[in-house]
Amino acid sequence: MAKNGSDELMSIGIDIGKDFFHLVGFDLDGRLVLRRKIKRLALVTTFEDLPRCVVGMEACMSAHFVSQTLRELGFEPRIILAIYVKPFNKGQKNDYNAAEAIAEAALRPNLKTVSEKAQEQLDLQALHRVRSRLVSRRTATMNQIRAFLLERGITVRKSVATLRNSLDAILNNRSDELSLRMRKLILGLQQDWVWLDKRIDMTTAEIKDLSTSDDSCRRLMTIPGIGPLISTAVVAAIGKGEAYDRGRDFPAWLGLVPRQNSTGGRTILGRITKRGSKYLRTLFVQAAQVIMMRPQNWHKFSFGPWLEAAATRMQHNKLGVALANKLARIAWSVLRAGTDFNRRGQEILVAI
Structure with a gap:
């Protein structure tokens, strides 16, 4: 077995780590x-000496940077996606395997791959992740204030x-129910809350500005x-939707379709799969509501x-998920067609 590569490589798999990459390659x-461990900084110099072939990597942090390089x-x-790699694992869990x-x-050939994101998409995705983290911290701060007040017998409406x-x-x-130390703690949490509100407003305003300057967002x-x-x-997640062949594929990736457990010609559908982006799925369900x-x-x-x-045959929450599914299909259709949504003439696109 060659340790330094081959003249006829067919594919290379990269297990991406923080400081080291593990490479495994197959010939025709x-x-x-090929079986090698390299430093992250040696990525370019290592692959310059290897024959050009297919290179696979799991969707993870820095995967898009490695792909572009x-x-x-x-x-x-x-x-x-890691879920598609799992069936090919053999033996114990280690980097080379x-x-x-x-x-x-x-x-x-039939395995779905993740579309490589452009730098603009990664920047937009980072903005959303920062905003989501700030909102989560604000919610935690408010809940802590409520808990401290409740321990002193002070309740506030939800x-x-x-x-x-x-x-x-x-x-x-x-002040008779709150000690001086507790009042100082709550005042500090209130200042954190105000600061988080400002940061969230700034991030949201930046996102709104970007939405008005991008044709796909408009x-x-x-x-x-x-x-x-x-x-x-x-747009940050799928660009123009080239990774999906049909409109129903996008909500399926979001996890807005029923989980199947069908066998023997019987179709058995359960709850939604909740695969893909939880953040984006939540936004679509909120839009539907x-x-x-x-x-x-x-x-x-x-x-x-x-x-x-x-609405006459579905329970309220189930109707919300069904409408979120339809909105996701419409969104994919609008991106792929490159046209605005026609409130009365979009049925052909929705059916794609």
């Missing part, structure tokens, strides 16, 4: 001819506005229920008759 006969060198990189499984998975408006009055007028925002957050998140809150507007949309009929 499917024999393992190898594509510039003339290789054919393929980013594969993982790289070997990736190399084998990269050669499967509303962000109520807590914000009544917190100053509680700190000033309920087209997506013509769809009912979709605004700057969802439009930019969709906003539309469902205003039934007087349903007749304005091309999917209005379907929504009115579905």
Whole structure:
């Protein structure tokens, strides 16, 4: 077995690590001819000496950077979801076995791969991740304030506005129930809350500015229920949707389709799969719930008759998921067609 490569490599699998990469390669006969551990900084110098072939890697941190680097060198990189690599794993879990499984998975012609993201998409994705983290921290801060007040017998209605408006009055007028140390702690948490509000507003404003300057985002925002957050998140995740052959493939990737457990010719459907991006799936479900809150507007949309009929036979939450699925299909259609959503003439695109 050659340790330094082969003149006839068919595929290479890379197990990407923080400081080291593990490489495993197969020749045209499917024999393992490359097995090497390299430093991250030696990526370019190592692959410059290797014959051009298919290079597979799992979708993870820095996978898009590695893919872009190898594509510039003339290789054919393929980013594969970890769930699709798992069936090819053999033996115990280690870096070389993982790289070997990736190399084998990269050669499967029918295996769906992850589209390589451009730098603009990665920047937009980073903005959404920062905003999501800030919102999560703000929620944790508010919950901690409520918990401290509740331990002193002070309850506040379950509303962000109520807590914000009544917190100053509680700190000033309920000093007999709150110790001096506890008042200082809550005041510090209140300052954290104000700072987080400012950071979230700044990040949201930046996302809105980007949504107005991007053509794809502007087209997506013509769809009912979709605004700057969802439009930019969709563009950051799938670009123009080239990775999907049909409209139903996008909501399937989001996990908005029923889980199947069918056998013997019987179709058995369960709860939704919840695969793919949880963040984007949540945004689509929230958009659907906003539309469902205003039934007087349903007749304005091309999917209005379907929504009115579905509302009579579906439970509320199930209807929300079904509508989120339809919105995701419409979003894919708008991106692929490169046109605005026609509220009365989009049925052909939706059916794709």
